[in-house]
Amino acid sequence: MTIDPARFTVSADVRDIVQGRRLRRPRQADWSRRLVRENSLSVDDLIWPMFVVDGEGRRDPVPSMPGVDRLSIDNIVREVERAARLGIPAVALFPYTDDRLRDETGSEALNGNNLVCRSCRAIKQAVPEIGLITDVALDPYTSHGHDGLMSGEDIVNDASVAQLCGQALVQAEAGADVIAPSDMMDGRVGAIRASLDNAGFEQVQIMAYAAKFASAFYGPFRDAIGTSAALKGDKRTYQMDPGNSNEALREVELDLAEGADSVMVKPGMPYLDIIRRVKDHFSVPTFAYQVSGEYAMLMAAVQNGWLDGDRVMMESLMAFKRAGADGVLTYFAPRIAERLQGGQS
């Protein structure tokens, strides 16, 4: 329906008020909207998290993450080649560990020939130019599903840190460019930095999961790496309380003091305020993790036809940029990169 503006009398008062305050003016055309846009999204902002599983020719869908598969090494190499073609700067690896290899201490984490290490070698051989990020935490390897070592009901800090240093070393030896500790033990960044340096890996970066909250949004990830059933209790004695914000700044401050090259806030969208505070306070490379539950939530609505997939994906990523993030770990990475390559934002 079109209306005839002439039929509506606009008083001089209204015109006076609007005069000189027409913020809608630059919104009238695409060229102008693009010129005044404050933030932009580029392929350089993307880190693609990937799930690796043992075997060959495997591409097992993760039911709660439509469009995401667990890949065997041969297929993961193919996908990393695709990431490189798309211009994605880095990928992050997470292993699905066979139940037989899980134990109380997560000893498989220290096996220099474990699935993650074998994946690193294969990827580095095929696609040496891509950034390779590995996860340091024991949860994919422990029978109890916790990120550290357990003594009774407790997750013991310092002994866990020692184990995590060993894990970081085998990953660096296998070719990881960035060690990303996601365990939230106190002091692990400094200890890992020292271990890496002592072993001659002073160029290997540390991306610290500095402010990682005890969140219900990790559910689908735990399905993907097969720890949902194993996990005893919850992670509230080491991950942050969702009610806290100042504490996130202390966590980031300590990780930076201990030698982190970049820091991460996780989950993403429910914690945009934390990203903004971290960026404003420290002005360091700050990453966000759009976690599995955020992805699952959007995809579920998209599959029902309730949301436009491409548009919510782009808008959700733009929100991270606006909040101050330098980059985002997102399961949408290849889809976004394809869209950006097509020249659409």
Ligand SMILES: NCC(=O)CCC(=O)O
């Ligand atoms: N350490 C990595 C994660 O916990 C990922 C969480 C997610 O995507 O839900």
Ligand SMILES: [Mg+2]
């Ligand atoms: Mg900490």
